[in-house]
Structures are given as structure tokens and as C-alpha cells.
Amino acid sequence: MAGQLLNPNILLAVPLAPLVGAVIAGLFGTKFLGNIVGRKTSHTVTILGVLISLILSVHTLMQVLDGAAVFNETLYTWMTVGSLKLEVGFQVDALSAMMMCVVTFVSLMVHIYTIGYMKDDEGYNRFFSYISLFTFSMLMLVMANNFLQLFFGWEAVGLVSYLLIGFWYTRPTAIFANMKAFLVNRVGDFGFILGIGLLFAFADTMNYAEVFAKKDALAAMTLPGTDWMLLTVACICLFIGAMGKSAQFPLHVWLPDSMEGPTPISALIHAATMVTAGIFMVARMSPLFELSDTALSFVLIIGSITALFMGFLGIIQNDIKRVVAYSTLSQLGYMTVALGSSAYGIAVFHLMTHAFFKALLFLGAGSVIIGMHHDQDIRNMGGLRKYMPITWITALLGSLALIGTPFFSGFYSKDSIIEAVHATTIFGSGFANFAVLAGVFVTAFYSFRMYFLVFHGEERFGRAHAHDHGHDHKTHDHKDSDAHHEEEEHDAHDDHDDHAHHGLAQGEKPHESPFVVTFPLIMLAIPSVLIGYFTIEPMLHGDFFNGVITVDPKHSAMATLKEAFHGPMAMTLHGMMTLPFFLAMSGVASAYYCYMVNRKVPAWFFAKFHALHTLLENKYYMDMFNDVVFAGGARLLGRGLWSVGDKSIIDGFVVNGSAKMVGLFSALSRKLQTGFIYHYAFVMILGVLGFLIYFLPFWQV
DSSP states (O other): OTTOOOOHHHHHHHHHHHHHHHHIIIIITSGGGTOOSOHHHHHHHHHHHHHHHHHHHHHHHHHHHTTOOOEEEEEEEEEEETTEEEEEEEEESHHHHHHHHHHHHHHHHHHHHHHHHTTTOTTHHHHHHHHHHHHHHHHHHHHBSBHHHHHHHHHHHHHHHHHHHTSSTTOHHHHHHHHHHHHHHHHHHHHHHHHHHHHHHHHOOOBHHHHHHTHHHHHTOBOTTSSSBHHHHHHHHHHHHHHHHTTOTTTTTHHHHGGGSOHHHHHHHHHTSTHHHHHHHHHHTHHHHTTOHHHHHHHHHHHHHHHHHHHHHHHTOOBHHHHHHHHHHHHHHHHHHHHHTTOHHHHHHHHHHHHHHHHHHHHHHHHHHHHTTSOOBGGGOOOGGGTOHHHHHHHHHHHHHHTTOTTSHHHHHHHHHHHHHHHOOSTTHHHHHHHHHHHHHHHHHHHHHHHHHHHSSSOOOSOTTOOOOOOOSSSOOOOGGGOOSOGGGGGGSOOOOOSOOOSOOTTOOOOOOOHHHHHHHHHHHHHHHHHHHHHHIIIIISSTTTTTSOOOTTOOHHHHHHHHOOOHHHHHHHHTTSHHHHHHHHHHHHHHIIIIIOTHHHHHHHHHTHHHHHHHHTGGGHHHHIIIIIIHHHHHHHHHIIIIIIIIIIIIIIIHHHHHHHHHHHHHHHHHOOOOHHHHHHHHHHHHHHHHHHHSOGGGO
8 A cells, every 4th residue: 555654663573583593593502501402493593583584574575565655764873972873773665675585585595405504513503593693684784774774784794704604613714714704895894984984074964865865965075185076985985895795806805715604604695695785785875876977987897897807717616616606706797887887776686686596506506515425526526417306407597597598587687787788878888898798608608517517417426536625514625726627637637635535435326405405496496587577677667766776867778778678578589689698508508518518628728728727727816916915015014013113112112212211310310319418408509599590680689
């Protein structure tokens, strides 16, 4: 019913339900309070909390679709300092309601999946507590109506991701990965808090609506001491925060290493939480970004670089989780390109479709890892189709959605991004257009390279000399540098792995995962196929985002798409005759030929382009650059501060110097303490004489 009001108590229950589950499992289900509740209680309360949150989120979305007024209220005022109000409040509209549903649905599937995946892990209850807390943090972020709460949710998802990536804290690689994620995100968060500070300093408020109401006045301001537009600087600073959270070049380096965490959290981080926070934030800030073409151009170019060059890295990965991880980086680049093209609705639409099929692919990869006894190396797989039929069909559906196959959800969002980039005139659109088109072929190639090597072809598992590098679940994960050669060469190399054996023993066969694992795969496969077709018209060309996302009339990409749109079926039929479709099919065909027909082709490429392969294998040397320049510079700075600042200035001059000065003064004053009365009388006479001279000059006598 139009004009109906959303109930604040129901909205408050959405984030609090997962929080209650997290507290119960985290306190009473761990050693902290003596394991009062068992595994069954821990997973029951957390799943129940997320289920309640999902039901209430869907109810809220239905009310919004029925015309409920936007809820924008303060629920709690933490403190007031002068004009600064620090508040907890919700802004629930079409954008946040949709995000609430996506976050809670994917999280629920991950919670259910975790029962099967983590069943033998000692940290079972702790893991459920963490993922439920992760869900609470993301919900607080997407429901915020002010920058303070946004920043709280922003930092909370970063903190919980640190705990989850390093969940197996006895592994050095996990500790390195979570520290890397934490530090890289601090770089982005520094820019983010600068952006928030600039907006507060000149708008004198932290409430979204109040800042947006002053956008024209802000657009007329320049940064003090410069001729730079204030909004340009503020928006770029905010986007630097998004570059960290949403893993955009060059702050993307933490995301592949986040694979050190258990597979369920990889799905949650890459699909519905954490990495989508940056995309959501820029879409929420569309009224500000629309007033700065420079900021939009910056966003567009960064997204283009990420979409294309991160996709290239997926081609040479041999760890099944890392292939999917690099596809996440590339798809986040597509979303960022859409943001830079002023197609915010399309970016959020792709965020939604991507959440389902990316969660499906990660959980499918986890199912394969279970069936392969925790071997993650795709060179050790092959022919799994007949052993794991549910995992196979759902992984195929997820892969088809990822590459943008017509009728699948990814097609509608990905094709819309490509069309929006083609229609935009913002600086950098030429390179962006090339990047998103080339990325279509690259995505199809590495996705189906993985698919064919895992599910088709000869069975390469259970061999005496099979690779045994990649494995999840409390084992050492191999680094990209371990995978020096393509699949066809691996039989010529000895197994250098010195860890305990993981993978199938000789004669052992893979097996389908239990129902608690395959059920989430089936549930995620349904929206991966259908949701794009049924939601593209209202979300992109209807009034779903009216009053929520602002687009300046001079940015005509969305208007151009709307004129050309004649329904999802017409778009599908037209899409089968466009360049992206042929590029995607060419990628699939190339992967089939290289890995199913003529396996000498990858070997030839490896030999012919060894330097390029080495460049990709070392991830463009970004980690080395960061280690030498930033980490090395920090080490040099630290040594300098220690040797000069701490040792010489503080210890040598301030501490020891002051002690020496006191000693010198004491030595001099000690010589004056003779113990003879006539010495003291003489000093007194001198003192009196001094007073007389000072206060009574002799010429006035």
C-alpha cells in the first residue's frame, strides 16, 4: 500500500538477529566461557538469526516495492559535540532493501553449507560466530543513514575479515594473508576517512540527506589553498576507500591471498559482503559523484584496469579457489566501470547477480575440494562430472552465468555494463570500452579452462606423482609461484611438496558432497539462472531506483540504454548477434580446444611467451614492488626513527643528555657547598649588594 511506513523495530531486528546468534556462539560455544553450548546449538542459533534477518529483509523489500515511504530516521544518538551529532540511524529504500536481501540470502546459504564443510574443524563454533558477526556488520553498513555508522560497518567488516582470513591462526601463510588484508585496507580507509572528514568539515553534518541537500553549495567550493574542486577531492578520497574494500588496482593485492581462509568465508567475502561494500558506497554517494566528472573518470579508469588485467591473472592459476578469486577481481572491475559511466543502477544490478553466481562458484569449488580430499590443484582433477553430478551441473550453471551467457543472470548485467560504457563520453571511456570487451573473452577462457580441467577429460587424481600443492582445510595453500608450468607439463616434474599428503590416494575415487553442502548450491543456482531476466526491467529501466540514485542529465548512458531496451527477451535475442556474445563463445571454444582437444597449444604458448607467463605468474610484480618500496621504505624509516629518533635524540639527548646536565649542575653546585660559615656570609653580602645595585642605582643616592 502506497504511503505505508516501515516499522523501525522490524528494521532493527534485521541486523540484531545475526548479532545475537554471533554472541551466543562466540561466548557460550567457545573456550571463553567453557563451551556451555555444543556445535548443534551454535549452528542452530546463528542460522536461525540469519534466517529471521532474511525473512524480515524480504518483507521490507516487498513493502518498498509496494510504495512504502523511505525510512530515514535516527534510532539512537550516541553523543552531541557542538554541531556534530554522532548517531545510529537507518535509511531503508530500494537500494538498501535489495542489499539486505542479497546479504542475508547468501549468508544463509553459507551458514548451511558450513555445517558440512567445517564439520571436522575444532573451531566450528567460533567460525559460525564470525560469519554471523560478518553478516551483522554488513547489514549495519548498507542500512546506515550517516557517515559515522557507514564507517562503523566499514571497519567492522574489515575486522571480521581479518579474523576469518586468519581463522587457522597456526598457519604462517594465514597470518601473513590476514595481516596483508588488514594493512592494505588501512591504506584505503585512510583515504575514506579523509573524504568523510572533508564532507563533514564543509557540510557540518554527517547525515547523508543533509549532505546531499548541500551538494550544490559544496560543488561551488574549492579545497582551501588550491584551485581543486572540493567535491572532486572528497569523492576521490571516498573512492580510495572503495579501492581497498572492493579490491581495485593497485589495492587489490590482498584479495587473492584471502583464499587462506576456509572456503565458506571466501564465498561470503567475495559475493555478498566486504568487496561489495565499496560498490554500494559509491552508488549511495551518486548525488556527489555526479557533480565531478574528474572523479568519475578516475573511477572509470581504475575499474577498467582491474577488469582486464586481473582477468589475465586468472588464466595461469592452478588453484581452483584462486581462479574464482581472480574472476571476482575482474567482475568488481566491471562494477566499478559501470559506476564511472554514471550507470550506478547497472553496477548494483551486476553486484546482485554476481553475488549469487560467485557464491555458487566458490561453494562449488569447496564441494570439489571435499570430494578431492582437500586437494585444490586443478591439474590433479578431471572427469569429476560422473562422480559429483550435482556439483558439476551447478558449477556449469555458475560458469555460464559468469561469462554472460544469454538467458543467464550475468548476461543482463554484464551486457548492460558494456552498452553503458559504449554510450558514455566520460574521459577514459575508450580504454574502458576495450577493457570490458577484451575481458569478456578472457573471463570465458579462464572460467571454462577451470571447468574442463575439473569436470571433463582424463581422470588425473589418485596418481603416485600427482601434484599435491593446493589444499584447504587446515593445510598449507600453495602460492602462485609454485605453479610454474601448465597442465600438460606436470607429469614431467617430480612432486616437491613436503607437506602431509592431501588428495585422493591411488585407486580412490571422488564422491559427491553431502546434502547439507549441495542444497546451498542448488538454491544459489536458481537465482544465478533466473534473477537477471525477471529483474532487469524494473531495476534498470523502471522506477526501482527513483529518488535513490541520482544521475545528471548530461551523463546519458542510462537514458541511451533505456531507449534501446524493449524487454528482456528482445535484449537476449539481440545479444546473440553482438560482439560480446561471440567473444564469450570464442573464449569457451578456445578453452575447449586448448584443454580438451590439443593440449600442446598451452605448452607452445608457455614456451613462446615465457616472459609474459613469468610476469603473470608474479602478478605484475605488485607484491614485490610493495615489499621493496613500501615495506622496505617502512623498514628503512623504522630503522632511521630508531637509530636517530629513538636512540640518538630521545635516549641520547633527551634522557641521557638531561641526566648528564643534572650531573654537571650537581657537580658545580657541590663545590659551592663548602660548609664554612664565612663563605656563606660572603655570598649573602654579595646577594645584598646585588639587590642594592639593581633596585637602588648608585647615581640616585
